[in-house]
Every structure is written in C-alpha cells, then in structure tokens.
Amino acid sequence: MCRWHFEHFLSGKAxxxxxxxxxxxxxxTVFDTMLDPEMLAAGHANPRTGRxxxxxxxxxxxxxxxxxxxxxxxxxxxxxxxxxxxxMHVRGECGQSPAARVARHAHRAHRxxxxxxxxxxxxx
Numbered sequence: 001m002c003r004w005h006f007e008h009f010l011s012g013k014a015x016x017x018x019x020x021x022x023x024x025x026x027x028x029t030v031f032d033t034m035l036d037p038e039m040l041a042a043g044h045a046n047p048r049t050g051r052x053x054x055x056x057x058x059x060x061x062x063x064x065x066x067x068x069x070x071x072x073x074x075x076x077x078x079x080x081x082x083x084x085x086x087x088m089h090v091r092g093e094c095g096q097s098p099a100a101r102v103a104r105h106a107h108r109a110h111r112x113x114x115x116x117x118x119x120x121x122x123x124x
Contacts, residue, residue, distance in 0.1 A: 027059030045089035
C-alpha cells in the first residue's frame, strides 16, 4: 500500500476512534522526522487541528502489523497502541493518562482474544 493511501486509511480510523472529531494522519519520512520538533516522540497529535504525526519507522511497523496481526511483534503492537493513544488526543483527551489507558485496554483486548484476530483497525 502506498504511503498516501495508508495515511488516508489511518485518518479514517483515527476519526472513528476520535468520535466526531476529524483526524488527519501524516506518516513522516526520515527527512520529515529530522525536521519535526517532536522527533523524539514516536507520534504526536494536535487536538485543535486533528493532525496526528507518526515518525518514520512507526508507520512502517503499523503497516506491518496490519499485514499479519496474528503474528505481530511487540513493536508492531506498540505502534497500534501509539496510534490509538494519539487518536484519543484528537478526541480531546489532553492528559497522557486517559489516552494511555485506552491504548492499554485495546492492547489487552487484542492480546487475550482467542486466535488473536485483528482488532477493528484492520480490515475495513
């Protein structure tokens, strides 16, 4: 899947997770990441604009997760948690704790699901 289509797909999923708040996801290139003031964070979101930035390797890991969710590595699952976390910021969860709780819940629900089928992010 090309990066633009993947960003569009993620924007739709982030908007679903954020409720009525539209989200726009951008997967940073390596160059984008070097110029990003938030380069040390895997991802970041602006609740006012709905923009979510995901740093270079993490979009690739999230895409890999979607290709084989049943055999996801720890980093691939973490990328899903980070995506969920940033989507919660777009929804208006400004503190780290509420957004982190939602991401942990999504991870636990996936980890304990029989057969480890893909969570709702995958498939649509």
